Amino acid sequence: MSLNKVILIGNVGKDPDVRYFDSGAAVANFSLATSERGYTLANGTVVPERTEWHNIVVRRDLVPFVEKWVKKGSGVYVEGKIRTRSYDDQTGVKRYVTEIHADRVEFYNTGTRPADGTQQNTNAGVQPIAGQSAQPANTPVNYQQPTSSQSGAFSETSDADDLPF
Amino acid sequence: MSLNKVILIGNVGKDPDVRYFDSGAAVANFSLATSERGYTLANGTVVPERTEWHNIVVRRDLVPFVEKWVKKGSGVYVEGKIRTRSYDDQTGVKRYVTEIHADRVEFYNTGTRPADGTQQNTNAGVQPIAGQSAQPANTPVNYQQPTSSQSGAFSETSDADDLPF
Amino acid sequence: MSLNKVILIGNVGKDPDVRYFDSGAAVANFSLATSERGYTLANGTVVPERTEWHNIVVRRDLVPFVEKWVKKGSGVYVEGKIRTRSYDDQTGVKRYVTEIHADRVEFYNTGTRPADGTQQNTNAGVQPIAGQSAQPANTPVNYQQPTSSQSGAFSETSDADDLPF
């Protein structure tokens, strides 16, 4: 009886760190900032804006997408789950890191856009139904998750979407 | 064992319809549009943009907020649940309408802003933690939900049943 | 600037209706009930339990999973988006139906279980990260979505790295 669900919309702090392994495994890591507006209380107390940094971890078929499109400053929608892992730092002290293991990453139009002139900035919004991964709007369709449950969404040709109902 | 949760971000189609009753009850209704980008399939098929219209229903303490701030064009974040009700139309035919009963409505900065020059447009983002209702950024804190909408939830009778309180 | 997200946990009303098309497209439909407890207001008014029925629509690679495992009574977790479509009924009257287009369907242990003796009922909980679709716990692994973005989720060993693929 369990649910562990995270939904984030924010901006990427710097270009993702991407690693491919001999085994074929792939991982991308990036930090995502979500911000809460500051405000002033009735009594005059000022509560400043607060930024939260999330460690996003992406694996498998989402990695190439992230590698290609997600950049410092990108406005991104992330769905995934929380995971905390521990490791021993250089001094032998046990450390804990909490990460968001993403099972969906999509572009969100925030007005910001990558410096490269690609068109993801024209996205009208996030399209969760689009599947596990996403591709910038107007991106050549041949960018595609090798076969994801969802990718079908973009790769399918005839089927579902021209169903007679 | 049940969960009925909806999260929407979109734009308001026209000014909300607000009604106050003698009983003190209040209801606001507005339509919210969410859009999916169009895209082109690998085979060249063009799947056009698609807009979905949601009937949002707001009650109780959220109503004054909606009445005051939510306008045609507003970028809004809504959390709530799905509810379908039926009614008989003029011709006696039974009709069904699905609505989203909101328990949270907040401004989302979409670049669009109400024509009145208020400050909700300065919001840096939605702040779900802000509570059941929301108020535009920098709004005097005394704007507050006097009473709430969830309440019903908590006064259960029978089943939960026989809890000693 | 758009988000259209639905998360439901409930019970399936009857065995899904599954259709495969010559085009290769596949669709499964089933109804899902979510319930709210009844309660009594401070003034003594009794608000009875309320059951909401959702029309779930599943496409593509999720269809075989649904066909095989989802049955009347199944406790199910569904993620998707809201979509309303219209059609003309037999009398020529325009009708609207709101459906939840699922991009994730998983078993949830509700104590209810399919009559067939399979083991999905032993699931410890829903595992959204597990992917777009899901498979009952302890199900022979060979049941699997033909390779979805998530499915990888089932193949991991230790952590990120060192993955054998």
Added chain:
Amino acid sequence: MSLNKVILIGNVGKDPDVRYFDSGAAVANFSLATSERGYTLANGTVVPERTEWHNIVVRRDLVPFVEKWVKKGSGVYVEGKIRTRSYDDQTGVKRYVTEIHADRVEFYNTGTRPADGTQQNTNAGVQPIAGQSAQPANTPVNYQQPTSSQSGAFSETSDADDLPF
């Protein structure tokens, strides 16, 4: 442009730690476990069950509810946001802790139940619409969140729910 949303369903690890301050502030902390089923890969590799522990932080009007009802073993639904804070441990080393700041806590029937014999476990499901916080069914309406950002949520009595539609 920001969203930081967490939805968890799991079991409480031990009785919450509750503190009230002279200022009137109140905080409750408890750990919540969510579990992923283990599974076996096609190649025979066994991936064991994995339990994730979340640090839940509750404030204001939700505190009395948590203090009274949430116990070790309770099946609980939590909605909130992720927050990471740092502190210096005894040895002067900077540590980070990620917590979930809840703005909604509700009972979920998981079959598990508090040791005290109350019946919250018989709840038919979580009712997110019920509000920012929650209390077991049948609670006298006077149990109420005094007035917090969310709290307002709990004070209404009659209205809305006996609206003529």
Added chain:
DNA sequence: TTTT
């Protein structure tokens, strides 16, 4: 380290 991002954004507004």
Added chain:
DNA sequence: TTTT
């Protein structure tokens, strides 16, 4: 009926 909104927005990009």
